[in-house]
Each structure stands twice: as structure tokens, then as C-alpha cells.
Amino acid sequence: MSSDENISRERLEAAPGKVYTETIQEPTYEFKREHYFSPLIETNKAWAVMLVDTGIIDEDVGAQLLDAVADLEEAGPEELGEYNPNLEYFYSHMEYQLNKRIGEEVAGNINIGRTRPEPLARIVERERLLDVLDRVVSLRATLLDLAEREIKTVMPQWTHYQHAQVSTVAHYLLGIADSLERDTQRLMNAYDTVNECTLGCGALAGTSYDLDRQLIADLLGFDGYKENTIDCVSGGDHHMEPASAMANMMVTLSRFCQDLYTWHTWEFDFVEISDEYSGSSSLMPQKKNPYPFEYVRGRAAYATAYMSSVHETLHNTNFQDIKDVEENAVHPLFDAFDEVDRSLKLLDGTVGSAEFNAEQMEELAAEGFASCSELAAKIDRQTDLTYRTAHRIVGDLVGRALERGLDATEVDADLVNESATEITGDMLDIDDEFVQSALDPREFVEAHDIPGGPAPREVRRMIQDRRASLDEDSVYINRRRETLIDASDKLADRVETIRS
Structure with a gap:
């Protein structure tokens, strides 16, 4: 092993063995190279700027560091190469590339007062949360548009899956939209938990260097920094909250899909989705299968399982910097983001294509003693x-x-x-x-003109109110994105000033 490659294993006399490499180290490296390359580049920039601003390193050293980071950024994650057991960690592969460019005597400064558990997962999670929030807001808007169209479309509703009372399609859709509005709030709360910077925590006790933790948080677009340095490396709620919020939402969507799935049958004939979202049968030529509802229900099961995996990974572990927090809980969370994002996109399009059979629904509402x-x-x-x-x-x-x-x-x-x-x-x-x-089902609906009821006047009021809430949530999401953009611009300006 060359001295340049001996970045992290000074205490150990040998590189990771073949089995350990194949089962743990290499897959972990590839995962991090895929997801964490850009976040680590940005983090290295911010850290170097902070070291210069606090006088911990000279500006010319900082400029060399930032030049090397910029060069590596331009080369892309492929520049890190295949996994090298001698380098052991993803972070070490990046530091090795910096060493090659400017030498260890300069590049070695990048880790002053710093340990490897960076807020990289947090940087990815907050971006994924904003993407999911965009999808949820879009679906809510679609539901409100449909509700406005179907305000006078009466239909039976059920309790205990038995014919119960009369409502309207709009009233039902508002119920789903309201549940998703609460899910939106849970996702925004999760964002607030995720968006705390942990840099400056050291291994667990901080550092004796005079760091500026707030500057780092500002440069990376965080609301602030997580104060307790043990909590920084040990806490796992920033994984659990997003996983829980998404699982909660997917349960709602699964139940919604189950209703639409039932209503899409020949026997009910309440709703029909577009052919663009439907499947056929290889044997039965008459079939029009509403597959999206099956897919979303299945992915709701994935989401709840991923949530359970995150929680189970962290339970019964020590409250400390540990692989369970740093790595193992991240994998199911990222998988959950993928499934939820796809499900929301699919369901938004599917529901937007739906046509309701008003005549059939009103006929059954009138015949079935629901009034x-x-x-x-x-x-x-x-x-x-x-x-x-x-x-x-x-x-x-x-x-x-x-x-x-x-x-x-x-x-x-x-x-x-x-x-x-x-x-x-x-x-x-x-x-x-x-x-x-x-x-009469129509007179039933008109008569139930209480707050939250199905009467058209009240439903119109609720739709207007929900649109206002939707606008507020959109403002939150846009403000969050703008904060990240502003921080990125600020960091780019500081980097450019030092490099010039």
C-alpha cells in the first residue's frame, strides 16, 4: 500500500479482506458514489470556505483546495474509480483524488476538525422530500379540480361496506384531499427535522478548532446546526420522520385506490380511467384492467415495509455514531422515496383521466335506501x-x-x-x-348543508378553502427551494472569491 493510499487505516495492518470487500465495502462505496458525490463536493467547498474565513487555514491553501475540488467536480463521480480496498471508504477515495491533484500537505487540511459522517444523507433527503411534496401538491390540485367538476354528482357512500348515506363525488374527493393535506404537513415537518446541519460535531465531542458552525449551515442551505454534538452523530429521527410521513400518506393512497378499484368494476360501473393508464388481457379480449390502482396499493406496502425497516434498523442500537444510523437506515429510506415518487406521479395522471358515471351512481343512491x-x-x-x-x-x-x-x-x-x-x-x-x-338523493345532499357536509354550497366553500391551503403549501415548498438555491449561489460566490 502506498503512503498516498494509506488515508484511513493507520491503526490496521491490512486492507479490508475479499469477503468484507465484496459484501460490505464495495456495495456501500457504489451506493455513496451514486448518491453522495455532489453533496460531498458541496460540503468540501463549504468546509474549505469556513476554514479560510475563520483563519484556520491560509487563503492560498484554501484556494488550492477549492481548485482541486472544482477539478474533481468537473471530472464527475467516475473519476473516483472502482472501489479500492486500500482506500476503504467513499470519503477516502475523494480525498485520495484531492491528494493526487495538490498533494497531501494541502489536501489533508480538508478534514481539519471533521469526521466522516457528513450531512450527506440530509442533503439528499431534503431534495427528495421537496420532490415528493411537489407531487403531493400536484395530486391535491388534481383532486380539487375533479371535485369542482363533480360537485353535483350524487353517489351512495358506505359504512362497514354497507349502503349508508348519500354524498357526492366532490365530497368524497375532498375527504381524500384533506387527508393528503395533513400528509403534506407531516412531510414539511419531516423536512424541518432533516434540514439541520451536523458539520462541526467531530467524532462526537466537536473539536478544539474555532469553527463557525453557523457559517457552514448557511453555506449549505440548512436552517441551522444541530447543537449537541453527540446527537449529531447518533440521532436517527431524520431518517425515521420522512419514512413515517411517506408511509402514512401511502396508506391513504392505497385506501383511495381500493375504492376506485372497486368502483371501476362492471358491477359498480361508477368510474372509468383513460385507456392510457389501463392494461389489457392476453386471453380475454373484453378486459380493461385498472392496473395503476394495483401498482399503487403494492407500493404502499413497500413504503410501510421500508418505514418498518428504518425503524427496526435503529431500534436496539447504541446512541452513537454507528453504521445503523450512518448507512443501514438510509437504504430503505431512499427506496421509499423512489416508490413514493413513482406512485404519486402515476396516480396523479390516472385520477386526472377519470370519468364518473353520474347516472349510474344516482340511480343506486336513489334505490338503495341511503336517504x-x-x-x-x-x-x-x-x-x-x-x-x-x-x-x-x-x-x-x-x-x-x-x-x-x-x-x-x-x-x-x-x-x-x-x-x-x-x-x-x-x-x-x-x-x-x-x-x-x-x-330523493339530490334533496338529501342539499339538505345536509352543515360545515363539512356534501351540500354544493358547502363543498364549494371547502374547495376554495383547500385551494388557499394548497397555495400556502406551495409557497413553503418554493421558499425552501429558493433557500437552497440562494445558499448554493452564496457558496459559489465565496468559492470564486477565494480561488481568484
Whole structure:
């Protein structure tokens, strides 16, 4: 082993062995070269600038360092070459390249007061979180557009998967949008946790060099630095929070897909997605398969499994700089980002292509006794009977109707009075119009004009309110991106000033 390659294993007399290299070191190196090359380049720039600004190194040394980093950046990650067991770590491969360019006596300064666990995962995670947030916001906007289009499209809804009450497609879609709005907040909270800088923590106790940790945080676009230096190298919540937020969201999307999947059947015939998002059968020529709903449900399972992997990787481990935190928990998290991003993109397009069968939905809503609670409410309001008694009367009449093969559109005042006489001994002062208006699904929707209800006026108000929330969340995302861009520009300016 040459002295130039002996960067990190001074305590050890041999390079990593063949098995250790093949199973651990080389795969880890390739993962980091793929994901961490640019973050480490930026981190090295910021660290060199800070060392110059604090007077820890001379400006001419800093300029040489930054020249070498710039040259390596231009060459790209391929310049690091295949894994070299003598160099052991990804970071050491980059330091070796800097040594080749300017010599160890200059390049060696890049690690003053610094240990290898950089905030590289945090830099990647915050970018991936912003991408996911963009996707969620887009899907929410699609749902609101659909809701606005379907405000008057009445449909039955279910409780315990049994015909329950009447609502509208818009009302249902707003329920999904509201859940995704909460998921958006969880993702933004996760971003806040991720976006803390850990540089300057040393191995765990900081350093005796007079570093400027806030400057480093500013140059890299972090909100600030994580203060406790043990927490910097030991904490894993910046992996767990994004994983949990995404899993939570994917469960919502999976349930949404399950509804649409059911409604897309021939038996329901409530909704149909575009052919562009559908699959066919190699045997059955009549088939139009809504595969995206199956794919998203499956990837929701992946997301929850990845979340579990992150949590299980970190549980029962020491609170210290440990591979479980630094590396092992990152892999399932990055996989989760990939699956979630694809799922959101797919579902946004699929849902945007959906066409709802208003006639079929209204017909089933009218026939299926889904408005019976309103009939009981009208009886309660027009008579001296309690709601519970009215409830018993209506329950009895539904049983009578079903026994006679009648649906809700065929119920009249006479049938109601049969039940009223059975339950109370007296008839009610009602007519057919009273009954039919109570059981009409459109009148049911109009009557339920309470905050959060399905009435068109209230749904319009909710859509307007949700669009305002969507705008606020978009502002948050854009502001976060602008902060990163501004920090990158600031860092580039400082680098250029030192190099010139």
C-alpha cells in the first residue's frame, strides 16, 4: 500500500479482506458514489470556505483546495474509480483524488476538525422530500379540480361496506384531499427535522478548532446546526420522520385506490380511467384492467415495509455514531422515496383521466335506501315523535319494502304509515311528496348543508378553502427551494472569491 493510499487505516495492518470487500465495502462505496458525490463536493467547498474565513487555514491553501475540488467536480463521480480496498471508504477515495491533484500537505487540511459522517444523507433527503411534496401538491390540485367538476354528482357512500348515506363525488374527493393535506404537513415537518446541519460535531465531542458552525449551515442551505454534538452523530429521527410521513400518506393512497378499484368494476360501473393508464388481457379480449390502482396499493406496502425497516434498523442500537444510523437506515429510506415518487406521479395522471358515471351512481343512491336517515329526521321535525321513534318507524318500513321487493323509489306514505301504526299505534300526517322528497338523493345532499357536509354550497366553500391551503403549501415548498438555491449561489460566490 502506498503512503498516498494509506488515508484511513493507520491503526490496521491490512486492507479490508475479499469477503468484507465484496459484501460490505464495495456495495456501500457504489451506493455513496451514486448518491453522495455532489453533496460531498458541496460540503468540501463549504468546509474549505469556513476554514479560510475563520483563519484556520491560509487563503492560498484554501484556494488550492477549492481548485482541486472544482477539478474533481468537473471530472464527475467516475473519476473516483472502482472501489479500492486500500482506500476503504467513499470519503477516502475523494480525498485520495484531492491528494493526487495538490498533494497531501494541502489536501489533508480538508478534514481539519471533521469526521466522516457528513450531512450527506440530509442533503439528499431534503431534495427528495421537496420532490415528493411537489407531487403531493400536484395530486391535491388534481383532486380539487375533479371535485369542482363533480360537485353535483350524487353517489351512495358506505359504512362497514354497507349502503349508508348519500354524498357526492366532490365530497368524497375532498375527504381524500384533506387527508393528503395533513400528509403534506407531516412531510414539511419531516423536512424541518432533516434540514439541520451536523458539520462541526467531530467524532462526537466537536473539536478544539474555532469553527463557525453557523457559517457552514448557511453555506449549505440548512436552517441551522444541530447543537449537541453527540446527537449529531447518533440521532436517527431524520431518517425515521420522512419514512413515517411517506408511509402514512401511502396508506391513504392505497385506501383511495381500493375504492376506485372497486368502483371501476362492471358491477359498480361508477368510474372509468383513460385507456392510457389501463392494461389489457392476453386471453380475454373484453378486459380493461385498472392496473395503476394495483401498482399503487403494492407500493404502499413497500413504503410501510421500508418505514418498518428504518425503524427496526435503529431500534436496539447504541446512541452513537454507528453504521445503523450512518448507512443501514438510509437504504430503505431512499427506496421509499423512489416508490413514493413513482406512485404519486402515476396516480396523479390516472385520477386526472377519470370519468364518473353520474347516472349510474344516482340511480343506486336513489334505490338503495341511503336517504332513509333524512326521512327519519323529517318525521322527527314534523311530529311530536322522538328521533329514536322515527328511526324505528323507518327501519320497519325498510324491512317491509324489502320483503315486498320494493326499492326506495317505490316507498310511499301508505307504507310509512303501516310502519308508524305498527310502532306507535297511530298514523302520521304525511303524504307521498313528503316521503319522496325525503328519499330523493339530490334533496338529501342539499339538505345536509352543515360545515363539512356534501351540500354544493358547502363543498364549494371547502374547495376554495383547500385551494388557499394548497397555495400556502406551495409557497413553503418554493421558499425552501429558493433557500437552497440562494445558499448554493452564496457558496459559489465565496468559492470564486477565494480561488481568484
